[in-house]
Amino acid sequence: MKVLNPVGESKFANAKDETAARLGRFDNKVIGVIDDGAGKAYFDRIKQLFAENYKGVQVVHRVKPLLSSPAPLELIDEIAGISDAAIVGTGI
Amino acid sequence: MELKSERIDVADAWEAVELYFERRWTDGLAIVPPTEERVERMIRYSGRDPREILGEVPPYYGIATIEKLAINAVMAGCLPEYFPVVIAAMEAMLEPRHNLNGTQCTQSGAEPLIIVNGPIVKRLGVNFAESVFGRGYRANGTIGRAVRLALWNLGRNFPGEPDRSTTSHPGSWSYCIAEDEERSPWEPLHVEKGLPKGSDAVTVFCCEAPHPVAVHGTVKQVLQGLCDAIATPGAANYVFLGDGAELLVTISPLNVARFREEGWSKQDVKHYLWDHSKVPYHRIKQLGILTAVEMGGSDFAEFRWPKWIDKSDPNYPVPATLSPDDVHVVVCGGNGDWCTVCHGWGYGGVAITKEIKAPRG
Numbered sequence: 001m002k003v004l005n006p007v008g009e010s011k012f013a014n015a016k017d018e019t020a021a022r023l024g025r026f027d028n029k030v031i032g033v034i035d036d037g038a039g040k041a042y043f044d045r046i047k048q049l050f051a052e053n054y055k056g057v058q059v060v061h062r063v064k065p066l067l068s069s070p071a072p073l074e075l076i077d078e079i080a081g082i083s084d085a086a087i088v089g090t091g092i
Numbered sequence: 093m094e095l096k097s098e099r100i101d102v103a104d105a106w107e108a109v110e111l112y113f114e115r116r117w118t119d120g121l122a123i124v125p126p127t128e129e130r131v132e133r134m135i136r137y138s139g140r141d142p143r144e145i146l147g148e149v150p151p152y153y154g155i156a157t158i159e160k161l162a163i164n165a166v167m168a169g170c171l172p173e174y175f176p177v178v179i180a181a182m183e184a185m186l187e188p189r190h191n192l193n194g195t196q197c198t199q200s201g202a203e204p205l206i207i208v209n210g211p212i213v214k215r216l217g218v219n220f221a222e223s224v225f226g227r228g229y230r231a232n233g234t235i236g237r238a239v240r241l242a243l244w245n246l247g248r249n250f251p252g253e254p255d256r257s258t259t260s261h262p263g264s265w266s267y268c269i270a271e272d273e274e275r276s277p278w279e280p281l282h283v284e285k286g287l288p289k290g291s292d293a294v295t296v297f298c299c300e301a302p303h304p305v306a307v308h309g310t311v312k313q314v315l316q317g318l319c320d321a322i323a324t325p326g327a328a329n330y331v332f333l334g335d336g337a338e339l340l341v342t343i344s345p346l347n348v349a350r351f352r353e354e355g356w357s358k359q360d361v362k363h364y365l366w367d368h369s370k371v372p373y374h375r376i377k378q379l380g381i382l383t384a385v386e387m388g389g390s391d392f393a394e395f396r397w398p399k400w401i402d403k404s405d406p407n408y409p410v411p412a413t414l415s416p417d418d419v420h421v422v423v424c425g426g427n428g429d430w431c432t433v434c435h436g437w438g439y440g441g442v443a444i445t446k447e448i449k450a451p452r453g
Binding site: 001002003004006007008009010011012038041069070 | 095097098099100101102104105108111112117125126127128131148149150152153154155156157160163164167191193194197198241245246248383392395396439440
């Protein structure tokens with residue numbers, strides 16, 4: 001007999017499972033942060049670590065409108081457009 | 093009928109069941125093999141187009157077509173007559189305000205509960221009496237299961253992967269009840285939510301497992317028992333208090349008779365529950381969860397809670413929800429004293445009500 005596949009098609013099905021090229025060092029780089037809203041203390045500490053360990057690092061910090069929903073596409077595009085690397089917080 | 097899904101050849105039903113386990117197309121329970129014939133029968137009953145798209149189910153964003161939903165409904169063991177309920181439940185969960193991405197992935201233990209209302213309850217035999225949250229009824233078991241399999245196969249929220257639920261609860265297998273509208277002294281849940289009397293509806297609300305509470309006596313005795321059960325400082329609603337914090341209370345028909353005798357309206361009940369289940373601020377703060385490092389270290393009481401909560405007062409009475417309107421009351425259960433409290437997630441999974449569309453044609 002024939003049975004049917006229950007899995008939905010997704011635009012992410014063929015997403016490449018590979019990482020971007022590594023930066024090497026963070027000196028003089030722009031680091032984008034998409035904070036889920038719960039991460040102020042966490043990201044404050046990350047900014048401090050960048051400042052202590054690398055020269056000329058600029059951290060651009062944005063907060064998602066809602067902690068547990070994906071960031072709006074405009075926010076992702078903004079961060080992707082200006083950053084050399086990004087740190088993204090997940091929900092709870 | 094032209095179905096688009098991949099077909100797989102199997103020797104027999106047992107091989108099909110094993111295949112679905114191997115391919116991670118089921119979440120741990122055996123399934124009914126979804127043959128073309130069974131899926132077509134399911135879709136044909138609904139009168140919907142198999143290519144119709146309801147939305148994309150996070151976090152995988154698998155496209156929820158009527159065809160894919162029907163495949164999962166067959167797998168769950170649904171009768172075709174149950175399929176319009178399954179469709180309405182999926183429509184409800186895909187409403188942006190419900191925040192399905194959050195409920196699919198949250199660390200909390202809340203899972204989507206389906207509450208069925210209207211004449212369809214008796215027509216399909218959806219249980220609202222003894223063991224209402226439990227087993228024994230095909231409609232409850234398979235409708236709930238169809239929704240869970242659809243979330244699994246379309247959303248791909250596997251435990252420990254996108255789904256970070258620390259504990260989950262058994263409702264993640266199937267979580268479906270109906271309201272006992274006949275024995276309730278009040279308007280049914282779906283009418284309260286704006287649908288016409290006599291219509292069929294589902295309400296989907298993401299909540300914890302039901303906490304049974306033994307209460308008996310006057311209305312105030314019953315309500316106070318429920319308030320004491322609600323007032324759990326570690327409940328997500330208190331910790332994440334804000335827009336999206338909602339609560340469900342079920343009252344048994346035995347106990348609700350007294351409400352009718354004493355003339356309590358549903359609004360009276362919601363207000364009483366909201367007002368008498370507040371927890372002193374210091375009891376929530378002392379849990380340490382508000383500023384847990386693994387949660388980002390921010391203080392939820394600072395960035396999430398409403399500003400009218402006075403955090404300078406350690407005894408400030410913190411409510412479980414922003415207003416009594418966010419407390420849902422449903423009459424169901426057997427002829428016993430047990431009522432239940434089902435806390436919401438706190439951050440969404442809010443109750444969304446959708447009319448069940450009658451089969452077309």
